[in-house]
Amino acid sequence: MEPDRIRGVLPLVPVLVALGDTEHVTAAAERLGMPQPNVSRAIRTLEQRLGVALVEREGRGIRLTAAARTLLPAFRRAIELIEDGVGAVTGAASSTVSLAFQTSLGERFIPEVVSTVRRDRPDLRFELHQGARSLLIEQLHAGRVAMALVVDTPAIGGDIEVVPLFEQPLVALLPDDHPLARRASVSVPEIAEWPIVTLARGFGLRDSLDALFARSERTPRIAFEGEDLITVRGLVTAGLGLAVVPEQPVVPAGCVSVPIRSRLASRRMCAVTAAGESRPAVLLVRDAVVRVAHERRIWAEG
Template identity: 85%
Template sequence: MDLRAILPLVPVLVALGETEHVTAAAEMLGMPQPNASRAIRTLERRLGVALVVREGRGVRLTDEARALLPAFRRALQTVEEGIDAVVGASASTVSLAFQTSLGERFIPEVISAVRRERPDIRFELHQGARSVLIDQLRAGRVAMALVVDMPAIGGDVDVVPLFEQPLVALVPDGHPLASRASVSVPDIADWPVVTLAPGFGLRDSLDALFARSERTPRIAFEGEDLITVRGLVTAGLGLAVMPEQPVVPADCVQVPIRSRLASRRMCAVTAGGEARAAVLLVRDTVVRVARERRIWAEG
């Protein structure tokens, strides 16, 4: 027997078992009464047994139909449970992308805050370069991206500003710039610079800082994480343009940069019209955590 020919008809018999009336069963299923009657006749033909006996204006289920009902009900319940598991998991899972610099403190704080309120929400986390994250958002592979809005993010997206961060020059102890009260972009250009690779938000900030200067940065190393950049500054390979930090790496000094461009704005970006409750809750939590902490040094 071809189960594929039987399965579409299972809900009709289950509904008829609840009502023992074809019209009421059709209304329960949201289908015309003739379609329900036809479905029962088709099911009888395919099973080779009678399922209903007419009694006055109604019908009575046969013993064969009543024997089938428990199995049919279990089958429908199993399908419904499977759908609920998949759809429920999808509805409460948020794919969150973030720049590498946010992974140390900000993202853990956000996840902890969400779980205190909604422990059922699950996260799919993606970390990487700003340009890659924006591409993932536009392709629908992530629901939200936490990135620097520099240059401005275009397209059909909603951008929520989170916080501004001053940029500083991170230099090793003993460096000629370490004793300065502040430095200019040309001052930085005189020295090798350790930074992140093109496409990362911090590299965008560095390039924007130099964009209006006649000087260009002397790149000594292009990495993919801030821990490596900080370590190489400590080792004396070069200086770095970094977000200001409350705790300065050992054997380093951070010096303010004299430029109105020496800052960056971190944003939460979602697709335009995003309406999923779990995504909006996470975005609200991101905004709240950012406001509570004001400025996150590693962001």
């Protein structure tokens, strides 16, 4: 793009980012502290300078076009790079890293990462997102987060960079009075004979469960689908069913964990960023994530 065209686009970058975050002209205007007509006018100007449509009417509102969604990750990175540069010369605490992680990492691993980073960079701020793996990958591709800590599978897709972190064995979590509780290990066919308590589709652990059963040509008998492992573990303790979960250092009271005889009974956690990610703050956090995973061996508890 010619320099004159770039100069014409740069002042309008925050407007498209605000609109992408809110998908509502009024909300974007409030965030930017400018009148609503000015937001609409800025988007029309950006469309003219780029030569592409960025919004479409949808009922009484608007919808971002495919071109706008393609631009958003680059526009968000541009703003963060500028913030990092300003912070570097002014000493302002302007660096913010948006980090997404699967729910199973929230109890121990993420707190350790945050503590590690803050010891070296107390000025760095985190914007944390927790949820289902599929949602986190979607946020990464859309540029809403700079890094996602998720189970590594080919389904991640896209122009990304994957850094392996650690392997987690999967075990069967059973009530301590369950008929399989005294086994040295169990097979997937044996597990398949009992009701399963698990997470809903879209969560990384559910993907691991489905892959494990598919390899054995079995279908899990789902007794409950939840959204957090605390609930899953509680329902196992209550005897609703058994669960397939990552091995954990402390087994919940009233439960036992039994190894699963399958080479697929494990999952690899990884850190995922956009390919070519170069923002210093993001790279610093990624280095801390790798350090915690490889040196301290602080695993998730679920």
